[in-house]
Every structure is written in C-alpha cells, then in structure tokens.
Amino acid sequence: MERLDASELAHRLARNAEAVCRHYLSTGRREGAYWLVGDVRNTPGRSMFVRLKETLRGPAGKWVDAATSEHGDLLDVIRESRGLADFKDVAEEARSFLSLPRPQPRPMATRPSSPRSNAPTGPSDAARRLFAMSQPIERTFVEAYLRRRGITALHGTGSLRFHPRCYYRPEEHSPTETWPAMIAAVTNLSGHVTGAHRTWLDPGGFSEATLGKAPIDTPRRAMGDLLGHAVRFGIAGEVLAAGEGIETMLSLRCVLPSMPMVAALSAAHLSAILFRDALRRLYIARDNDPAGDGAMTTLIDRAQSAGIEALVLSPRLGDFNEDLRLLGVDALRAALRVQIAAQDVARFMELAA
Structure with a gap:
C-alpha cells in the first residue's frame, strides 16, 4: 500500500471534496461553492460550511462550524463522522475511500426530497x-x-x-x-x-x-x-445549596455529599437562579468578595419573597475550594457544621470517623 502522510492524504481528499462530503456528510447538500451540514458528525442542519473548491477565502476541503467555531480539514470530517480515535484508523479509512471511483453527483431534479431539520443551530x-x-x-x-x-x-x-x-x-x-x-x-x-x-x-x-x-x-x-439555570449535582428537593463556581460546590460536596447543589457560574447568574416549587431551605455558598456579597443579598431577598428559608455559608478564605485546599477537609467540615441547620447535619454531613 502506498504510504502517504497526513498532509498528502488531506490534499488528495480535498481534490475530491464534494465526493467526500456526499459520503461522510450525507445529511447535507451543496450550495454554490460549499457543502452545508449541521456539524462535523453529520448532524442535519446548516451551520457547518465545507469549501468544495479553492477560493480567495482559502483552499478546498477546509471547513468551519459557525455555531461552535470548530474547524479543520477532511481528515477531521472522516474522524468525527466515523467516531475514530487513532490516526492510523483515520488514515486507513481515507485510503480506502480514495481507492474508490469518485461518485457522480446526482442531478438536482432527482435528488430525494428528504425532510430538512428544523433544529435550532x-x-x-x-x-x-x-x-x-x-x-x-x-x-x-x-x-x-x-x-x-x-x-x-x-x-x-x-x-x-x-x-x-x-x-x-x-x-x-x-x-x-x-x-x-x-x-x-x-x-x-x-x-x-x-x-x-x-x-x-x-x-x-x-x-x-x-x-x-x-x-x-x-x-x-x-x-x-444561562440566565436562571445552573450546573447541577444531585437531585434537588426541599433543600439545596447554590454557589458560583463548579469547584466551589464540589468542595462543599466533600463534606456534604448527599446535599443537592448547583453552580450558577457567576455572581450575576447566582442571584438569578430559578427555584423549584418544592424548595424550602436554600443554602447560599457565597464567595468572599464584593460580587459574592451582592449576589447573596439579592438571592436572600428573592428566596424570602418566595417563602424559602435562606441561610448563608461563608468561607474563611476566598472561596470554599481555597478553604479545602489550604485548610483541609476537617477544618472545612468543622466550619460548615456550625453554619447549617441542626437537622441537616445528620441528614447531609459526612462526619469524621
């Protein structure tokens, strides 16, 4: 078998760009000098553009997904559309494709009218x-x-x-x-x-x-x-802990392993999280900075207006991950034990042996 490096394989595929697209991105279609498809994994849609011939914008075979900013060449198309991990498998698939005669484009009049995706992009x-x-x-x-x-x-x-x-x-x-x-x-x-x-x-x-x-x-x-939504850990019920960072909330779960928690990702988004109807007690894991104080104040007001008890959890340092890393898990457990409701200590806290 002729040995070709990645650049030569990509170049040969680019000379047959439309045929590659018809084979590996079959849910798309040609429009002018481009092949349009949902993404590099052959999802129906129109956010990904594959250049079929060289233009002033660049060479044939290059693609970009306008929705995600992903981009690459036709070797990437083969890898992602076929779910291949190793380059040797991608290269083998490319060589196999290149040994086939180039498929003839189907006339527009006979192209099947498959339903187009209405999914948002x-x-x-x-x-x-x-x-x-x-x-x-x-x-x-x-x-x-x-x-x-x-x-x-x-x-x-x-x-x-x-x-x-x-x-x-x-x-x-x-x-x-x-x-x-x-x-x-x-x-x-x-x-x-x-x-x-x-x-x-x-x-x-x-x-x-x-x-x-x-x-x-x-x-x-x-x-x-993002507004009102969050990264969630555990299934929320009557009790929930909410804070800004993912690492902050995962640090709390090291000593409150069964308490449901959410990370809102920023102070502004923390103040705007939405509440479940079943929520009765909200723990607000504040970051020790002015933005964290502002989010805490707003969230307390919103929770109390909704009939939800709001309790504040405060770190000794900048945030709870800093407490965990620099002070240790035992110190974090001791600090939180006196900040949460007595009935929640036995229910949610992992007690030291």
Missing part, C-alpha cells in the same frame, strides 16, 4: 452538541484536575464531561487553538441542557499559579442560555 444547540460529543470524566484530565484541587468526592458528577481537544479562540480573528477541557452542562429545572461551561486545562499538569487551568487569557467560558 444557535448557542444552546451548539452547547448540547459539545456536551454530547464529550466523554465521562473517569481517568481523564478532568478527574486529575479536580483531585489536585482537593476534590475527591466525584459522585453525582454526570453533568461534567471531558473533551480532549476543545477549541479555543483568544479573539475573534485569532487562530483557533485546542486544549483539553472540562465541559459542564447547564440545565434548566426540567433537566434540559440550555448551555455549557468550558474550563480549559493544562495538559502539562497542575501548578499553584494556574491551579491546573490552561495558561491562556480566559480559561473559563460559557455558552448558551
């Missing part, structure tokens, strides 16, 4: 796709990142996933980079994914300067519909 839809294409966190950079931050209670973290090559663009016109990332699903009260939060991670490991986050300007970004 906005930020919330992109967030759902990003979460769906990510993997569980077990034995990944995400698990290592959380454990290095002192978080060992990883039960009930189905709202978190790992993406090994999540796209990051520093600015609108900057080149796109890829970093491993923790992907968190933002959901509404019905459990429907409305957004996603990305924490890009440093593949080189943990450092005190970055706490394991990627060395980039904005290692945390959210997308989709």
Whole structure:
C-alpha cells in the first residue's frame, strides 16, 4: 500500500471534496461553492460550511462550524463522522475511500426530497452538541484536575464531561487553538441542557499559579442560555445549596455529599437562579468578595419573597475550594457544621470517623 502522510492524504481528499462530503456528510447538500451540514458528525442542519473548491477565502476541503467555531480539514470530517480515535484508523479509512471511483453527483431534479431539520443551530444547540460529543470524566484530565484541587468526592458528577481537544479562540480573528477541557452542562429545572461551561486545562499538569487551568487569557467560558439555570449535582428537593463556581460546590460536596447543589457560574447568574416549587431551605455558598456579597443579598431577598428559608455559608478564605485546599477537609467540615441547620447535619454531613 502506498504510504502517504497526513498532509498528502488531506490534499488528495480535498481534490475530491464534494465526493467526500456526499459520503461522510450525507445529511447535507451543496450550495454554490460549499457543502452545508449541521456539524462535523453529520448532524442535519446548516451551520457547518465545507469549501468544495479553492477560493480567495482559502483552499478546498477546509471547513468551519459557525455555531461552535470548530474547524479543520477532511481528515477531521472522516474522524468525527466515523467516531475514530487513532490516526492510523483515520488514515486507513481515507485510503480506502480514495481507492474508490469518485461518485457522480446526482442531478438536482432527482435528488430525494428528504425532510430538512428544523433544529435550532444557535448557542444552546451548539452547547448540547459539545456536551454530547464529550466523554465521562473517569481517568481523564478532568478527574486529575479536580483531585489536585482537593476534590475527591466525584459522585453525582454526570453533568461534567471531558473533551480532549476543545477549541479555543483568544479573539475573534485569532487562530483557533485546542486544549483539553472540562465541559459542564447547564440545565434548566426540567433537566434540559440550555448551555455549557468550558474550563480549559493544562495538559502539562497542575501548578499553584494556574491551579491546573490552561495558561491562556480566559480559561473559563460559557455558552448558551444561562440566565436562571445552573450546573447541577444531585437531585434537588426541599433543600439545596447554590454557589458560583463548579469547584466551589464540589468542595462543599466533600463534606456534604448527599446535599443537592448547583453552580450558577457567576455572581450575576447566582442571584438569578430559578427555584423549584418544592424548595424550602436554600443554602447560599457565597464567595468572599464584593460580587459574592451582592449576589447573596439579592438571592436572600428573592428566596424570602418566595417563602424559602435562606441561610448563608461563608468561607474563611476566598472561596470554599481555597478553604479545602489550604485548610483541609476537617477544618472545612468543622466550619460548615456550625453554619447549617441542626437537622441537616445528620441528614447531609459526612462526619469524621
């Protein structure tokens, strides 16, 4: 078999770009010089554009997903549409395709009138796709990142996933980079994914300067519909703890393992979280800064107006993850034990042996 490197394989595929698209992105269709499809995994839609011939904008075979900012070449199309992980499998599939005669385009008049998707292609839809294409966190950079931050209670973290090559663009016109990332699903009260939060991670490991986050300007970004919604841990009932950061709330779960919790991702969004009808007591895990104080005040007023008891949990340092890392789990347990209602100590707190 002729040995070809990645660039030569991509070049040969680009010379047959429309045939590649018809084969691997079959839910799409040609419009002018582009192939339009929902995404690189062959989802119906129109947010992804594949250039079918060289233009002033660039060479044939390059694609970009306007909804997610993902981009790549036709080798990426083969990898994602076929769910392949290793390059040797991608290369084998590409070689197999290139040995076939180029399919003849079907005349427009005989093209079947398959129903077109009416699914939205906005930020919330992109967030759902990003979460769906990510993997569980077990034995990944995400698990290592959380454990290095002192978080060992990883039960009930189905709202978190790992993406090994999540796209990051520093600015609108900057080149796109890829970093491993923790992907968190933002959901509404019905459990429907409305957004996603990305924490890009440093593949080189943990450092005190970055706490394991990627060395980039904005290692945390959210997308989709966030207002009123949150990242959820556990099934909420009459009691709920709410705070800003994912790491903050997971730190609390190390000593309150069965208490349902939500991370609103920012002070502004914390003050606007929606309440379930069954909620009777709300613990507000404040961050020790002016924004955290403002969110706390607003949330207390909203909770009390809804007939919900509101109790504040305050860290000794900047936030509860800082307390966990620097003071230790026993100190965090002792501090929280005197801040939560007496009946909730036995119900939710993991007591030291």
